[in-house]
Amino acid sequence: MQNDAHITVRDLTMAYGDFVLMRDLDFEIKRGDVFVIMGGSGCGKSTLLRHLIGLKEPAKGEIYYGSENFTEAPKARRDEILRRTGVLYQSGALWSSMTLAENVALPLGEFTDLNPAEIREIASLKLALVGLKGFEDYYPSQISGGMQKRAGLARAMALDPEILYFDEPSAGLDPISSKLLDDLILELKDSLGSTVVVVTHELSSIFAIATDSVFLDPESRTMLATGSPVELRDHSDNLKVRRFLLRGELENGEEVA
Amino acid sequence: MSAAAQVEIQRTGNGTAVLRISGDWLITAATPGPDDVQVDLTAGLEPRTVAFDSHGLGTWDTSILTFVIQLSDLCRDRGIDVDRSGLPQGVQNLLGLAEAVPEKEDARTTEIRKSVLEQIGEGTLSAAGSLGEMLEFLGHATITFARLAGRSVRFRRSDLMVLVQQAGAEALGIVTLISFLIGLILAFVGAAQLEQFGAAIYVADLVGVAMVRDVGALMTAIVMAGRSGAAYAAELGSMKVTQEIDALTTMGISPLEFLVIPRILALALMMPLLTIYADFMGILGGAFVGISMLDLSFTTYIQQTAGALSLHDLVGGLFKAAVYGILVALAGCLRGMQSGTSSSAVGVATTSAVVTSIVLIISACGAFAVIFYALGI
Numbered sequence: 001m002q003n004d005a006h007i008t009v010r011d012l013t014m015a016y017g018d019f020v021l022m023r024d025l026d027f028e029i030k031r032g033d034v035f036v037i038m039g040g041s042g043c044g045k046s047t048l049l050r051h052l053i054g055l056k057e058p059a060k061g062e063i064y065y066g067s068e069n070f071t072e073a074p075k076a077r078r079d080e081i082l083r084r085t086g087v088l089y090q091s092g093a094l095w096s097s098m099t100l101a102e103n104v105a106l107p108l109g110e111f112t113d114l115n116p117a118e119i120r121e122i123a124s125l126k127l128a129l130v131g132l133k134g135f136e137d138y139y140p141s142q143i144s145g146g147m148q149k150r151a152g153l154a155r156a157m158a159l160d161p162e163i164l165y166f167d168e169p170s171a172g173l174d175p176i177s178s179k180l181l182d183d184l185i186l187e188l189k190d191s192l193g194s195t196v197v198v199v200t201h202e203l204s205s206i207f208a209i210a211t212d213s214v215f216l217d218p219e220s221r222t223m224l225a226t227g228s229p230v231e232l233r234d235h236s237d238n239l240k241v242r243r244f245l246l247r248g249e250l251e252n253g254e255e256v257a
Numbered sequence: 258m259s260a261a262a263q264v265e266i267q268r269t270g271n272g273t274a275v276l277r278i279s280g281d282w283l284i285t286a287a288t289p290g291p292d293d294v295q296v297d298l299t300a301g302l303e304p305r306t307v308a309f310d311s312h313g314l315g316t317w318d319t320s321i322l323t324f325v326i327q328l329s330d331l332c333r334d335r336g337i338d339v340d341r342s343g344l345p346q347g348v349q350n351l352l353g354l355a356e357a358v359p360e361k362e363d364a365r366t367t368e369i370r371k372s373v374l375e376q377i378g379e380g381t382l383s384a385a386g387s388l389g390e391m392l393e394f395l396g397h398a399t400i401t402f403a404r405l406a407g408r409s410v411r412f413r414r415s416d417l418m419v420l421v422q423q424a425g426a427e428a429l430g431i432v433t434l435i436s437f438l439i440g441l442i443l444a445f446v447g448a449a450q451l452e453q454f455g456a457a458i459y460v461a462d463l464v465g466v467a468m469v470r471d472v473g474a475l476m477t478a479i480v481m482a483g484r485s486g487a488a489y490a491a492e493l494g495s496m497k498v499t500q501e502i503d504a505l506t507t508m509g510i511s512p513l514e515f516l517v518i519p520r521i522l523a524l525a526l527m528m529p530l531l532t533i534y535a536d537f538m539g540i541l542g543g544a545f546v547g548i549s550m551l552d553l554s555f556t557t558y559i560q561q562t563a564g565a566l567s568l569h570d571l572v573g574g575l576f577k578a579a580v581y582g583i584l585v586a587l588a589g590c591l592r593g594m595q596s597g598t599s600s601s602a603v604g605v606a607t608t609s610a611v612v613t614s615i616v617l618i619i620s621a622c623g624a625f626a627v628i629f630y631a632l633g634i
Contacts, residue, residue: 089503106508
């Protein structure tokens with residue numbers, strides 16, 4: 001099952017009302033990859049993520065999970081597909097009225113037949129995996145932003161998902177915490193064998209973790225390139241993509257049109 | 258003490274007008290605007306170039322930038338060149354920055370004044386739209402409730418218990434105060450009229466029947482609209498801002514089941530209980546007036562009240578209370594779920610939740626009055 005398409009985006013157009021954000025998106029996310037959705041601010045990276053997890057409907061086009069059409073699937077089937085995914089939201093989005101352990105335990109209680117003691121055990125384990133052992137009974141408001149993100153990751157991993165989504169994991173974190181989170185993502189991916197999809201514009205993160213990527217361009221309102229970010233940086237034909245990946249510093253003699 | 262900002266125009270022979278800028282140009286003090294120089298500049302033969310001389314310029318801030326930008330726009334319209342080399346380097350750099358990125362087309366929104374008819378039309382359409390959304394939400398909630406009977410609805414028992422406590426026990430204080438005073442006011446108004454006929458004892462009937470049939474439930478509902486309805490809208494609205502609702506959805510947990518149903522249940526269960534209590538407090542309020550103003554004994558007052566009331570009155574009142582509770586919870590949750598994703602949107606949602614609740618409660622109260630009358634209850 002290595003290297004087949006896990007998620008396929010076909011001919012996707014994203015729009016808010018009449019305003020078209022991106023059109024003609026066509027790419028595949030392969031099983032086991034760390035796939036980065038990158039592009040400048042406001043180009044629709046997070047909106048693309050919302051499409052992938054069914055929070056927003058495509059204006060046109062389809063999204064496939066494996067060979068199954070997610071866009072046209074009925075609600076119940078969609079929920080089943082999404083149950084095999086985990087999402088880490090930009091701010092963590094922990095349920096503020098519940099403790100960390102309860103946050104992680106909720107999906108376990110809803111979708112498994114485990115008894116409360118076992119659930120509690122698993123919740124502690126997941127929190128320990130992200131370095132939050134001993135914080136089970138803290139409320140989200142009592143811990144720092146970086147810890148909230150890690151707790152959010154523990155919750156996203158609660159059901160051992162096949163696909164993990166990250167929305168701007170390094171936003172609001174200092175360089176060290178953000179590096180630690182990157183390492184954690186890689187480690188978890190290796191041990192769990194999940195497919196990871198990350199929305200980010202953080203270059204250091206992109207080069208550290210990504211094996212494949214798509215580049216969205218707000219001006220032409222479509223994707224400009226796909227492939228490994230390192231490859232794109234060194235060999236892409238598209239100057240905009242290279243400029244982005246080189247922080248705007250192109251070698252002498254090259255001008256961006 | 259700072260020197261006043263000044264600008265003087267000096268014409269040179271070769272068609273250049275030099276603006277001598279002097280003094281301190283500060284945004285907190287009065288500075289010359291482009292209007293001050295426009296007349297001089299355009300009088301007689303127009304210059305081909307405008308240049309600056311800023312040797313006399315003291316301290317400066319944004320005020321000089323806006324002056325130069327406005328002047329440049331003016332000159333551009335008239336085809337006059339502007340030579341900025343006479344300005345301080347800092348001013349030139351900042352102007353360069355401001356002009357580095359060209360203005361984005363269509364980014365500037367122009368406010369179009371709409372005619373009254375247009376506004377009425379739009380208002381009607383949006384009202385119709387919001388009515389549609391309300392009905393859709395009601396439909397979803399009803400379907401989910403039907404599934405509640407089949408026990409396939411997911412929410413946490415502990416959440417329900419906390420909500421019951423918040424909407425029940427914690428509301429007792431304010432309900433006590435409001436209903437006691439309402440009973441008191443009713444008795445006052447009634448006593449003033451009934452005493453004229455020597456029928457002061459019927460104050461007990463008036464207060465008892467009014468409280469139990471209508472006013473108890475109505476006042477409790479209005480208190481709950483301001484208390485729990487607003488809280489629900491604010492809570493759900495904030496959960497939308499922090500993406501907590503998205504997190505539920507993508508986890509396959511319906512926010513309607515998980516958040517809305519327990520809130521409706523809590524209010525539907527607690528409203529009748531609070532209303533019984535409010536009825537009791539209202540009657541006590543009436544009795545207070547009866548005893549202190551009308552020289553009735555407590556026993557007489559209570560007996561008179563008991564004689565005036567029937568079980569029908571009480572059941573009718575409690576039924577209304579449960580309906581009001583559901584309406585308040587629905588309005589609060591609906592506005593919360595519809596909230597936008599900014600902090601001001603949460604404020605708007607909360608306001609709108611209270612307004613919607615009260616409108617719904619009063620409309621329902623009117624409808625009940627007609628229906629109960631028609632049925633002869």
